[in-house]
Amino acid sequence: MRLLIVEDEKRLAVSLARGLTAEGYAVDVVHDGLEGLHRAAEGPYDLVVLDIMLPGMNGYRVCAALRAAGNDVPILMLTAKDGEYDEAEGLDTGADDYLAKPFSYVVLVARIRALLRRHAAGRPSPVLTAGSLTVDTATRRVHCAGDEVTLTAKEFAVLEQLAVRQGEVVGKPEILEHVWDFAYEGDPNIVEVYVSALRRKLGADRIQTVRGAGYRLVAR
Helix, strand or coil: EEEEHHHHHHHHHHHHHHHHCCCCEEEECCCCCCHHHHHHHHHHCCEEEEECCCCCCCHHHHHHHHHHHCCCCEEEEEECCCCHHHHHHHCCCCCEEEECCCCCCHHHHHHHHHHHHHHHHCCCCCCCEEECCCEEEECEEEEEEEEEECCCHHHHHHHHHHCCCCCCCCCCHHHHHHHHHCCCCCCHHHHHHHHHHHHHHHHCCCCEECCCEEEEEECC
């Protein structure tokens, strides 16, 4: 899952990004409403955490612009304000949920998970299959030949990207972009480390290396 945080309080934004990354999400952060609108409109995000009081363009206008363009990405609004009018205005512009500052991080994560579940409910089955391998993107559980396999958050995220495009070649840059984040500047060979871990747990023949192109998940 890929999340976008649009929040001008930089310490809060960084703190949220670190926590959500540890939860297994790929997270991008911007601090300006106009940049947030551009990123949300152009990027394949699963959810946007959107502050209301932003420079450039406030959260109400960002949300309204996305909805006017037909973008149905789930939006969780954050604000230092608290009151029925502010909440109503946020929801009227198309936000899916509203959380007033200061808030509990645990509550924020629970709200995010609930929004992602509700959004996924209107989509095709969350269970991806590749032969005897099943990947349940809703419960984040993996079964191989009937046995459950325990994966770390990052291992699951890499496998999910391969399972969504089962049989196709998925390039290393694509995996990095979706599983880590837009600004990742570490060693791109980190992908190989996680693919090797998946091969140990699922079987070496399930993930093929296509030299110079990427990886392919095959049915076994």
